[in-house]
Amino acid sequence: MTSSRRSLPRARALACLLMVLTLALLSARVARAESPGIRWIDVGQGSAALVVGTAGEVVMIDSGPSAGAEVVVRALREHGIGRVQLWVHTHFDADHVGGVTRAVAGEDGLLGTFDDIEVAAFWDRGLDHAPSTAALTRYLELTGDRRHGVSRGARWVAEGLELEVVTGDPTATAETTPENARGIALCVRVAGVTLLAPGDLPAAAVAEAAARCHPVDVLWASHHGARDGTDSAVLATLDAGAIVIITAGMSNSYCHPDPGVLTLLLGHDVRMTGAAGVDPRADCASLITVLGAGHSIVAGDVWLPLTQNLPERDGAGESR
Template structure:
């Protein structure tokens, strides 16, 4: 498979201007967009970097994180029909243990593949928010957790996860208890040096408002666009608070209209460079703590 070459001159010009502005303003953050010729999941080119990989699981979501020291974290695992694909991905990336697993919320398109992953991969800790679903998918996940002898830790705002000494991983949501599964989504902020990521699950405007009102630092260079680009998420005030340079939409063929034109236009007006699984396949944004290398499957 091949990486997508960056051929959009306008985007490159904008990126260059933004970089100049950052230098002039005294900000030390830099990034490079390197779309090389061969998309190699096992590549060691980024072995000194934090790798945040937005796996292409169709109309669902899954993020695989691999630290420079080899620590691993999996957030969600796509829908039920992605179970084998998830195992294949983990094998391709050389992952035989997951130090942390997070199921952001009980929707099938996020936790559908987690039961099979837990059945076949060594798992350290697992986090899920305190909300349930009366579905076979959720019950199957709980059974796999039980059979593995794991104890679920509650995902909620304020937690600092013990993952890698050089990387700070905190949960910034959910802040409050809600009847909405989406607004109970675990929201994870990852900081490595001067670089940062905000991974939002299906958090909607209610959760976004709660996070903003909590006073937590939400600024992040890379934002996983909430709820697959639905208009229920990514409010203008939230985007301004996060102020990302890059956005990733985890989306596939669907009948929901995701991502919506409203959100895409909003992202464009904020100058956010957007990557999408349905257009670019798997997207990896790797950081050495100062710069980013972005690679795409197509």
């Protein structure tokens, strides 16, 4: 009797791991999808996304850690991208800004050579109470006079692609405010779809940003799905049928995403680049019992092609 009870959790764990491997194979097939679309790049524990507009314009959001920069280079190569119109970093944590210098250096890894990625402009939260880190130093050396600190209301517009800063005010934060809370949230509209990218902001700021970005079709979950970034107030602001994206490393030591957040997201379409609770041998709390039918752990890049319709809005009669 004891043996059969033990075998059930093990069977669930093996089934979950099989799902991960299957989805990893599927993710490889969509890695070369064409524009327009949004590609969340699996940089491990960190965040980076590539947005391609209807006319081919490219916006990058964050760049992941230095350890994940090679996969950012690969993603740019697979989309045939040599120029980025705008590269935005939501805040200065190393797992969001650490990969940019290597990524811009292109295939050969050397800055100042023929294969460098041309970046027209860089946006960030501004340098008020900026951390003293090697990642930020490299970022500032790279960006020079192309860098602009922005706050709420800043907008960038191109054909079929629009970005607006919908929260974040570095002049209003105390010296003791943590870096995550100093960040900026981005409302991105591309091919008729609205994405909210709040970096690692706390849930109250995410809910405020979502209200300004309404209606939100796609939520990039704050802080890699951590408990402090998503709550019921955030979910109440989402459009019916909204997709939720979580970017986290498969073996991250922070145990992202939080099981409680996934429980809140039961019934939602959730797509994760990775998750630290699917391996029963890990130290993190198991996610097996909180994974819903609509939850997918891709274990790789998540590509959302915007040539396909998203779920129809309630009462609007408009297919997204």
